[in-house]
Structures are given as structure tokens and as C-alpha cells.
Amino acid sequence: MSLAYSPSKPLPLSQVTAWDIETDIAIVGFGIAGTCAAIEARQAGAAVTIFEVAAAAGGSAALSGGDFYLGGGGGTPPQKAAGFEDSTEDFAKYLTMAGGPGVDEARVRMYAENALDHYHWLIAQGIPFKGTYVPGKWLEPIADDTLIWSGSEAAWPFAQAARPAPRGHTPQMDGVGAGKLVMAILPARALALGVEAHFSSRVLALVADDENRVHGLVVRIDGTPRMVRARRGVLLCAGGFICNDEMLARYAPDAKATCPNPVSGGNDDGSGIRMGISVGGAAIHMEQFFATRPFYPPGNLVKGIFVNELGQRFINEDAYHGRVTHYMIRQPNDRSWLLVDNSVFGRPVTMPDVTIAAVGDTWNEVEKELGLPEGELVHTVENYNRHAARGLDPLWHKHANYLKPLVEPPFAAISYCGRDYGGSAFTLGGLSTLPSGEVLTPEDKVIPGLYAAGRCACGIPCRGDGYASGMSLGDSSFFGRQAGISAARRQA
Amino acid sequence: MSLAYSPSKPLPLSQVTAWDIETDIAIVGFGIAGTCAAIEARQAGAAVTIFEVAAAAGGSAALSGGDFYLGGGGGTPPQKAAGFEDSTEDFAKYLTMAGGPGVDEARVRMYAENALDHYHWLIAQGIPFKGTYVPGKWLEPIADDTLIWSGSEAAWPFAQAARPAPRGHTPQMDGVGAGKLVMAILPARALALGVEAHFSSRVLALVADDENRVHGLVVRIDGTPRMVRARRGVLLCAGGFICNDEMLARYAPDAKATCPNPVSGGNDDGSGIRMGISVGGAAIHMEQFFATRPFYPPGNLVKGIFVNELGQRFINEDAYHGRVTHYMIRQPNDRSWLLVDNSVFGRPVTMPDVTIAAVGDTWNEVEKELGLPEGELVHTVENYNRHAARGLDPLWHKHANYLKPLVEPPFAAISYCGRDYGGSAFTLGGLSTLPSGEVLTPEDKVIPGLYAAGRCACGIPCRGDGYASGMSLGDSSFFGRQAGISAARRQA
Numbered sequence: 001m002s003l004a005y006s007p008s009k010p011l012p013l014s015q016v017t018a019w020d021i022e023t024d025i026a027i028v029g030f031g032i033a034g035t036c037a038a039i040e041a042r043q044a045g046a047a048v049t050i051f052e053v054a055a056a057a058g059g060s061a062a063l064s065g066g067d068f069y070l071g072g073g074g075g076t077p078p079q080k081a082a083g084f085e086d087s088t089e090d091f092a093k094y095l096t097m098a099g100g101p102g103v104d105e106a107r108v109r110m111y112a113e114n115a116l117d118h119y120h121w122l123i124a125q126g127i128p129f130k131g132t133y134v135p136g137k138w139l140e141p142i143a144d145d146t147l148i149w150s151g152s153e154a155a156w157p158f159a160q161a162a163r164p165a166p167r168g169h170t171p172q173m174d175g176v177g178a179g180k181l182v183m184a185i186l187p188a189r190a191l192a193l194g195v196e197a198h199f200s201s202r203v204l205a206l207v208a209d210d211e212n213r214v215h216g217l218v219v220r221i222d223g224t225p226r227m228v229r230a231r232r233g234v235l236l237c238a239g240g241f242i243c244n245d246e247m248l249a250r251y252a253p254d255a256k257a258t259c260p261n262p263v264s265g266g267n268d269d270g271s272g273i274r275m276g277i278s279v280g281g282a283a284i285h286m287e288q289f290f291a292t293r294p295f296y297p298p299g300n301l302v303k304g305i306f307v308n309e310l311g312q313r314f315i316n317e318d319a320y321h322g323r324v325t326h327y328m329i330r331q332p333n334d335r336s337w338l339l340v341d342n343s344v345f346g347r348p349v350t351m352p353d354v355t356i357a358a359v360g361d362t363w364n365e366v367e368k369e370l371g372l373p374e375g376e377l378v379h380t381v382e383n384y385n386r387h388a389a390r391g392l393d394p395l396w397h398k399h400a401n402y403l404k405p406l407v408e409p410p411f412a413a414i415s416y417c418g419r420d421y422g423g424s425a426f427t428l429g430g431l432s433t434l435p436s437g438e439v440l441t442p443e444d445k446v447i448p449g450l451y452a453a454g455r456c457a458c459g460i461p462c463r464g465d466g467y468a469s470g471m472s473l474g475d476s477s478f479f480g481r482q483a484g485i486s487a488a489r490r491q492a
Numbered sequence: 493m494s495l496a497y498s499p500s501k502p503l504p505l506s507q508v509t510a511w512d513i514e515t516d517i518a519i520v521g522f523g524i525a526g527t528c529a530a531i532e533a534r535q536a537g538a539a540v541t542i543f544e545v546a547a548a549a550g551g552s553a554a555l556s557g558g559d560f561y562l563g564g565g566g567g568t569p570p571q572k573a574a575g576f577e578d579s580t581e582d583f584a585k586y587l588t589m590a591g592g593p594g595v596d597e598a599r600v601r602m603y604a605e606n607a608l609d610h611y612h613w614l615i616a617q618g619i620p621f622k623g624t625y626v627p628g629k630w631l632e633p634i635a636d637d638t639l640i641w642s643g644s645e646a647a648w649p650f651a652q653a654a655r656p657a658p659r660g661h662t663p664q665m666d667g668v669g670a671g672k673l674v675m676a677i678l679p680a681r682a683l684a685l686g687v688e689a690h691f692s693s694r695v696l697a698l699v700a701d702d703e704n705r706v707h708g709l710v711v712r713i714d715g716t717p718r719m720v721r722a723r724r725g726v727l728l729c730a731g732g733f734i735c736n737d738e739m740l741a742r743y744a745p746d747a748k749a750t751c752p753n754p755v756s757g758g759n760d761d762g763s764g765i766r767m768g769i770s771v772g773g774a775a776i777h778m779e780q781f782f783a784t785r786p787f788y789p790p791g792n793l794v795k796g797i798f799v800n801e802l803g804q805r806f807i808n809e810d811a812y813h814g815r816v817t818h819y820m821i822r823q824p825n826d827r828s829w830l831l832v833d834n835s836v837f838g839r840p841v842t843m844p845d846v847t848i849a850a851v852g853d854t855w856n857e858v859e860k861e862l863g864l865p866e867g868e869l870v871h872t873v874e875n876y877n878r879h880a881a882r883g884l885d886p887l888w889h890k891h892a893n894y895l896k897p898l899v900e901p902p903f904a905a906i907s908y909c910g911r912d913y914g915g916s917a918f919t920l921g922g923l924s925t926l927p928s929g930e931v932l933t934p935e936d937k938v939i940p941g942l943y944a945a946g947r948c949a950c951g952i953p954c955r956g957d958g959y960a961s962g963m964s965l966g967d968s969s970f971f972g973r974q975a976g977i978s979a980a981r982r983q984a
Contacts, residue, residue: 008772008933012702102745157824210504247934250776250924253594274934278772280500284742287779310887312804330822332649373886379871394865395802432742441500442739442766 005204005218005225007274013209019216019229023049023196025487026217026230027237028203028272031059031265033454033476034237035186037437037484039125042193044488046232050190051201051219053238053267057187058180060239060265060426060455061473065140066178067150068477069460069470071167073116078147079165082133086165088112093162094153098466102285104458110435111460111478118478119169126185130172137299139321139350140469144172151468152320156397168470182473205275206234206450212279214449233449233487235437237480238272239264240427240455242289251286252427258329259291259423268426272456276431279450282442285458286429290467293328293416293423294321294350295338301348302402304340305384306416309333311367311376313384316396325423326465334418337370339363339381341406348414355415366411381406428467430458437483449490451483497696497710497717499766505701511708511721515541515688517979518709518722519729520695520764523551523757525946525968526729527678529929529976531617534685536980538724542682543693543711545730545759549679550672552731552757552918552947553965557632558670559642560969561952561962563659565608570639571657574625578657580604585654586645590958594777596950602927603952603970610970611661618677622664629791631813631842632961636664643960644812648889660962674965697767698726698942704771706941725941725979727929729972730764731756732919732947734781743778744919750821751783751915760918764948768923771942774934777950778921782959783821785908785915786813786842787830793840794894796832797876798908801825803859803868805876808888817915818957826910829862831855831873833898840906847907858903873898920959922950929975941982943975 005011025041027034030052038048050057070076072091079086092112096103123129133147141148150168152158171178171185191197198221207216207227216229241247242262247270248255262268273283296302302318308331315327317338328336337357340346348354358369367377385405387394393403415421430452432440437451453459459475461467497503517533519526522544530540544551562568564583571578584604588595615621625639633640642660644650665673683689690713699708699719708721733739734754739762740747754760765775788794794810800823807819809830820828829849832838840846850861859869877897879886885895907913922944924932929943945951951967953959 006933006935006937008935008937009704015702100745101749102741210507212501246936249594250774250934253592257593270934277769277774277934280770282742282769283775285779287777310805313802375875376887379875383867383871395868441498442742442762442769443498443500444738445498445500 007205007271008278010206010208010278011218013207013215016207016227018227020226021049021228023047023228023230024232025235026051026228027235028217029059029238030057030187030197031237031239031454032061032183032186032473033480034235035190036477036480037235037237037453038190038195039193040481040484041488042190042195044485046488049196049198051198051203053202054265055199057197058183058265060263060268061476062180062183063265064179064473065176065469066171066182067140067470067473068122068169069150069167069468069474070115070119070169071165072112075165076116076119076169078129078131078133078169081131082147084165087163090162091115094158095460097158097161098463098468100463100466102462104462107435107460114478115474122477125189127182128172129169133166137296137302139294139297140176141170142176144174146170146172150470152323154399155319156316206279208279212447214279214447232490233451235483235487236272236276236431236452236456237454238456239268240430241268241270241273242426243268244270251429252289254329255289255291255425255427258334258418259425261422261424263424263426268455272452273430276439276450276452276456279447280441281439281447281450282432284429284432285462288428288462288464289425290322290428290461290464291325291329291423291425292322293325293421295324295348295416296321297349298346300344300346301338301340303344303404304338306336306338307377307380309335309372311372311380313380313396316393316398318398318402320468322467323465328416329418336416337413338416339406339411339413341411342408344404344406345412355420356412357415358413360411361409363411366413370413427455428458428461428464430456433457435479435482436486437479438486451487453480453483499697499763500770502698502700502770503710505699505707508699508719510719512718513541514721514723515539516722516724517727518543518720519727520709521551521730522549522679522689523729523731523946524553524675524678524965525972526727527682528969528972529727529729529945530682530687531685532973532976533980534682534687536977538980541688541690543690543695545694546757547691549689550675550757552755552760553968554672554675555757556671556965557668557961558663558674559632559962559965560614560661561642561659561960561966562607562611562661563657564604567657568608568611568661570621570623570625570661573623574639576657579655582654583607586650587952589650589653590955590960592955592958594954596954599927599952606970607966617681619674620664621661625658629788629794631786631789632668633662634668636666638662638664642962644815646891647811648808698771700771704939706771706939724982725943727975727979728764728768728923728944728948729946730948731760732922733760733762733765734918735760736762743921744781746821747781747783747917747919750826750910751917753914753916755916755918760947764944765922768931768942768944768948771939772933773931773939773942774924776921776924777954780920780954780956781917782814782920782953782956783817783915783917784814785817785820785913787816787840787908788813789841790838792836792838793830793832795836795896796830798828798830799869799872801827801864803864803872805872805888808885808890810890810894812960814959815957820908821910828908829905830908831898831903831905833903834900836896836898837904847912848904849907850905852903853901855903858905862905919947920950920953920956922948925949927971927974928978929971930978943979945972945975
């Protein structure tokens, strides 16, 4: 019988003869969006039931660095303690630029105005922040510190338009991967508040009436399809679709072609998005994805310069690694190299066995060994060096902190070519929603009873080349909360 | 009452009390896809009814150049007459490269194997082809000739992988805009075959049962919603969504941001795509769009070189203008200029009042007048000239036919910056379909009774930077036919 259910087709309400489970709010997915939604909805007095396909809570957030992208309101306590002011306007401006022409301005505005409160909310749920700042270029704090530059804030063209501040806020935990701490604390909090959770439970389809109003869902528990009535609403918090090869081929083929390693807890199969589509929801910006071939730390490598197979530079290297990666994969034949001299050389922490494609005592030798057009790489390096000596980068405006002539042999080219490196990705496209989490049709009409948050929805991070670490957790936790609040307020 | 209908929500079959119109096949849109579908379905013996929102047939195809992208099978008669062999393998290889990592290989294969037959089919319907070839770089034939190089076939990297041949086939008509001839002949043919057509008739919604099988549609005729039963199927041939600003903002924001002029007959409002989505259809590659700021003819301008605001070249200028435009709009701040010398200078035919951003007796003067980083433009031109003198372009591999040192003053920079030029676009994303036209869910399951073709579907042209003139008409006419054939065969 369960074979008849599909995430792409709602079960008609008229075919439900009896409800097996009744609740106010049914949440699909016990990741960070579903957890934060559950906490808020429960605190608002609603009965909340979560269905999680894995055997435990966590989702893909549990595998993350645990970084939240926060700021505005003059600055969070860690920002202020480190001497950074961060106005809501600057924060909003940065997020708007990062979102590109498809940015959701209402969402950005709401997030920028409330991210400071959200920081305190996370603390109130039990997330510890030590409050200390670490300068430099990092993927995440490697000790138990809080605040890092986690995006392209200090880099051109963002820094020229919005006063930069570090905004990556990571919980206090020794070592990397604080997402597992976040996803231990928050789900425990939800359960303590009386949220009911079913694990190893696969949601098969929504239940909707003829008007596409959502009334519940069908979930397989212990091998049996169960009918779940959600009096106030269903919240889709089931993640993105980076684990679904068919969906990737249709919607985001460049992700698989360039950065084939999924960043996922394993269940980002797109079923949540498909359930939203099945009742008329619009799935937007589906081609967008976070991508990375991280080339720092060590931050010294940011003093190198990237060139493509024409010997041209193509990005300011002090931008966020995910932005740089999006520029890498656009280069002809997905070929690019980081040029370093002896004083700058290091092995990237995340891939110490990176391919050294060429080494030479002169840049001419490196150029020849790479087989690049005669004179182009040499011209690029010489010109870069001449300006860098004066602290300038007239081409790509890299910050003076990372400008240093590359003049100390031996010289090397570290390969970031697709065929040498691979890379990692997760999807950013998802259901179109209001900031309240209400799912929208392509005509921007609300689908009654349906909400989405996290990577099931398209949120603040809606463009791969504008991504910053912490945007997805920040967005998922904050807009998960909004979805929980909205659904709890709804009268069935 | 008609306000209650929405393309994003099917009318439940159970709510239809009586049918006002009954037919075998109901087609939404009397553009080229709908017309070709109607011809085939009618010839297969089906009763066919077309609903067209405009007052006459034609759609956006009527505004086009009338170009069909055809080849393979050893070559069409015009290709052979001009001395070009065109194997099916070369044709398929080119289309595959043009489609990028998201290409639909089954569709490419079917098209490449049958495009030669399709040429003869078009002739059988009454489309005249004079058969003559015009060498050089053209947007479309300006006299009544047939065959032009209408894509990037002869340009890197395509020519290196697939033996090139001109494949743009245009009907015999004096002057440009042969689409109006095509869309006079084909609809007349459909009507002569007994296809019934309703004009000024807006399709409001599909009619579907609880299993999302499609049974018909609701159409407003003379202000009244009418229930239409389609015993064998509904064909969505209603075009793309370039006229729908809300959909553009959600799905293809870069189109509006860079090339704001829609290429459309005015009714590409996305309603066909939304109807397909409403019964579970997947809409794919929705971010993709054809874009152009045409810079030729005259073909002499292809001998110029494009530079961005860093003074770098960024494309081989002999690629198709739509491909070059996609590379233009990716450059920093959407700023690029075509550098020409006195021997190459001309005004692009489609925009003779193009902005001349700088003129000088030396390239150094031009560089300064554009405000580019010192020495970069000069380096780019000098290096280009040095190699061009030997018939080489080691950076971007422009064909030797277009390589000529730019050494005759005065020198000029013609602006192709977004703020100076604007540009034109139409959307390429649409419903996911089998080559048969059957619409697919995100799980690649067929939706019974629903077909789509033309820019309602995502077809052969699935990537803006791989577009060639004639791809959309070729795809729409050929796969429109397949949809008509498939639907006619279906047993209700």
C-alpha cells in the first residue's frame, strides 16, 4: 500500500478514513529548522509532532561547523567585545548584495533586524558562546572561540558598499564541527518542552483537500503507513536535494559536474521540496548551490593568486572560499591554479595532498610546466607583484592585508582544477515562502496549512557565489522559528 | 466565478458537472509548438481543439527570424548543396556540448536522428526553402536565402569536438523576420486539416482527478468559463515566462537584471508552466535564458576583441552572439567593450546608435579614457595583435578568419555594458518532459493526459550560453509534433 504514496502527489483528504495520529503541528525533519520550529510552536502552546527519517535528530546541521551568521543592531556581544560595530543597515546591505538580483528583500530585512535577538534566543536555548574573536581567514574556529570572518564581508565589492564586520558565531566547543553540539542541545530542548518525536519514520506524502489546503501527512512508521492530522499545519523541514542525483541532473547539473561530494547528513533527497510542489508550491532558484574547494587555512595562501588556463586572474582571493570556488568552476574547462611563492606556500588544511601542478625557479618555468599561453601568466604575476609592492590590486581589489609580491623562489602552482580536486556542495534552491514560512504558489498565493524552512525552502542564502559560512544555519534556525510561530497561531 | 480558477490549481474532475466542449486533444496555445502538434494529431485522426489567448495564431514564433536549427543524416539538401557534410554524430555532439551538464541526451539523440526528416516535413507543410547558403556571421539571412551559420559551430570549443556545419535554415522570404511567414503557413495548414481554433480564449486551469490524471481544462471564452473535455490529452504549448516579472524574479532574476527586453509575442506569462506544475509536473532549468546584445553583423566586428573592466578578454568573439552575451553579463559589474580599429569599425546593424565609450590614436589613450587599470588593455591588445599577425589566438582560439591585428588608428571601444546597452531575452526553463512530450514529475513519472512542448517545456535549448538561432523553433516544431503524435495515440 505504501508504494502508492508519492511525495509528488498529495493524498486527497477525502480518501482518509481515520487519523492514526492527531497533532496541532506536524514537522517533517528533526534538523535545525524543524527543531527550532518545534521549540517555538511548543512554547506557543501547540501540540507538536516531528517525523524524522533518520534514527536520531540532527540532520545535515549536525555535520556542519555550527556557525551562525549573525549581526546588526549595532553588534552582538562578541562583535562589540572585539571592537566591531555592526549596523542593521550594513548587515542588510551585505545580505542583499550576497543574494544578487533574486534576493528576497523582505526576508533580508526581517533577518537583519532580528539576528541580534536570535543570538540571545540561541543562548536561551542552551547554546554556549564563549564570546572570543579570532582574526584571519578560517573555515571555522579550531579551538573553542566564537567569532570569525566567515564570508566575503571584508572583500571587494562587499566591503566598499557595506561596512564589514565578522559575523560567523560558533558555539563553544573544542575542535571543529560544532554542529553536533548545536544539534545535541536544540533537539534536547525541544523534547524537554514536550515535543513528540518519531524516528526512522519516512513521510510519504501530504494530505490535502481539493483546494490544496494541507491537513496532514502520511508517514511510514514501523513499515506501516499512518495518517497524521495536523490541525494547524505541516512544516516541511526536510532539507535540500544534494543526495538526489535525478533532481540534481534536472535542476542543478553544475553542482554534480563540478563539486560532486554532497554536504549532507544523507537524507537531503528533495522529498520535502517535492511534497511542497505537489500542492502547488513554487520551487525557486533551484540551480543554486553552495560549492567549495577550500584553499585556506592557512590564511597565508590567500596571498597567492588564482589564474585560469589563459593565465588570467579571475577573482579577489580574499573573498569567501565558496565564492572563489564558484568563480573557479566558471573558468574555461574548470581549470585554475593558485600561484604561490616560497614565503606563502602551505598545504590547505582540508586537502593537504592537493596536487602541485608545477614548480619552478622562475614564473616562466611554472607557466611552461602548466602549458599556458606564452607570457600570460608571467605578465599576470609581474603586474600583480608591481602593484602589490605598493599595497594595491587595481584589477581585483584584494585587501592590502593579503597583498605581497610573489618573488621568493621556488614558485608553485597548486591545482584547483575540477579533475584534480573534486569539491563539495549542497543545494540552496527550495520552496518559495514568506518570511513567516508560509509556502507560496508561483503566483505568490499562500498554501493554507503548509510551511517550510531550512534548505527545503529558498532562504537568505539564495545564491552560491554570495554564500557565507553560517548563512544556512542562521537562516534555518531563525526562519524555522518563524514557521513554528506562524503555524502555532493558525486556527485550524 | 472565473476568479476562482488559477493555473496553479487544477479544477477537480469531481466538480465538473457538464462538459461544454469535448475533443480528443486540447491544445493551449496556437504558436509553433501547438500548431505542429495539431497538424500531427489531426493527421492521426484525432479531433483537435486549440485555445489561443491572442486574437490570432502565431505566438512568439511569429516575431522570430523563422530560423530552424537542422542537420545530421549526412546533411540537409541546402547543406549538401553548399558543400557541407553533417553527420548525425557531429550534430548530436554539438547539441550535447551546447546543453552542458544538464543536457537531455535522449532528446538530443532523437532530434539529431530526425532533424533531416523534419526539414522535409516542414517543406511538406508548405514552408519554402530556397536552398541557398550565405557565408559569414549573420543573425538571419537578410535576403531570401536559406542557410547560415547560426550558432557557435565553427567556434572554439565546439569546432574542435564536432565537425562544424551551418545549420540555420530559414524560409524563403525577402528581408528579415521570416517567422511571420512560418506562422502564416503552418496555422493555415492546421486549420485546413480541420483543427478547431478558439481565439481570444484564455485557459484558466487544468481539470484533473484525484490521481492528477488530466482530463481537460477550463477556458474563458467570451467572458464565460467553459469546461473542455480532452479525451486523449491536454497539450501545453503556451510559451515561456519572459513576460511575467514575478516569475522572472523568482526563477530567472539574472534575465531581467541584465537583458530586460522580452523577446515575446506578449503572452509568455508562464501560465502553461504553472498549469503543468499544478498537477505535479517538474519545472526544470528555470534559471536559464536566451540573452543577446547582438554585436554583429557586420561580421567585420567579430575581428574586434571584447575586454572587461580589468582589460581582460573573456570569450572568443566568433562564438554565437547569444553565447558571447552570456559571457558579457558575467563580467564584473556587467561592463565590457568591443575594441576595434579603423579597419574593423562598424556600427552593429541592430543598434547603430551604440555607445562609443572611448576613441584614441593609441590603445593607451583608449585604456585611459575607459578608466581601466594601467597597462592591462594595452597588454591584452598587444599580445592579441602579436599572435593574430600569425593567425593564432592562443588564449581563446578565435578562428583565423577573424584574426587581424588591431593596428590602424583611430581605435575605439564600443560599449556593451549593461547600463549602456540593455539587451533582449526569453526563458529556456520549463516543464520536464519525455521526448514524447509527456510531462514528468520530479521523480520522472509520467502525468497521464498531459503533454508539453515549445518553451512551456525545457527542450534542446536548455542552457543560455549554448543557444544557437533556430534551436527554439527547431525544438518547438519537432517536439510539438511528437507531443501531437503521442497524445493522438493515447487511449482515453
